[in-house]
Amino acid sequence: MSDISRRSFLKFGACVAGGLCASEALGEAAAPRETAARPALTTVLPYPRLKLAHATQLKTGVELRLTYPDKESPISLLKLGKKAINGIGPDADIVAYSRLCSHMGGSLNFRPSAGEFQCPLHYARFDAAKSGLIIIGQATDNLPQIQLHMDRKGDIYAVGILGLVYGRRANILG
Numbered sequence: 001m002s003d004i005s006r007r008s009f010l011k012f013g014a015c016v017a018g019g020l021c022a023s024e025a026l027g028e029a030a031a032p033r034e035t036a037a038r039p040a041l042t043t044v045l046p047y048p049r050l051k052l053a054h055a056t057q058l059k060t061g062v063e064l065r066l067t068y069p070d071k072e073s074p075i076s077l078l079k080l081g082k083k084a085i086n087g088i089g090p091d092a093d094i095v096a097y098s099r100l101c102s103h104m105g106g107s108l109n110f111r112p113s114a115g116e117f118q119c120p121l122h123y124a125r126f127d128a129a130k131s132g133l134i135i136i137g138q139a140t141d142n143l144p145q146i147q148l149h150m151d152r153k154g155d156i157y158a159v160g161i162l163g164l165v166y167g168r169r170a171n172i173l174g
């Protein structure tokens with residue numbers, strides 16, 4: 001019998017006699033393992049910072065139809081001509097909203113005379129100066145508002161969304 005096989009045989013014998021192998025195995029399993037530091041898990045994906053327009057492109061009451069945070073999500077960028085909740089710019093009157101109605105995703109129209117978004121499907125109305133507050137209609141959620149930032153040059157960026165875009169479980173699709 002070679003040295004190796006004799007050693008294996010003796011070890012096996014000791015295992016059978018004293019249950020030593022089991023305790024060794026348990027000892028190994030119970031010993032803490034060194035693990036590399038991992039970043040915290042998250043289910044929230046970051047919003048892109050997307051340039052929408054320059055301030056000089058905006059005319060009071062005229063919407064710019066764009067998309068954010070992806071091509072499947074239509075939005076309107078507006079200069080309301082009066083101070084608005086979360087409005088940006090020198091007059092705090094530049095805002096942006098999802099154009100999908102929070103009721104059933106109808107494609108909203110902006111009515112400058114009323115300062116509202118109106119839905120052609122079931123006639124919900126949302127206040128563009130009050131963070132998309134529902135005024136009337138079957139919708140139960142306010143209109144998702146796009147978070148905006150203007151830099152010193154007057155470029156306007158979308159940086160996030162307040163509220164959930166209609167039909168999504170998350171605004172940023174993974």
Ligand code: FES
Binds near residue numbers: 102104119120121
């Ligand atoms: S889809 Fe807009 S009110 Fe119903």
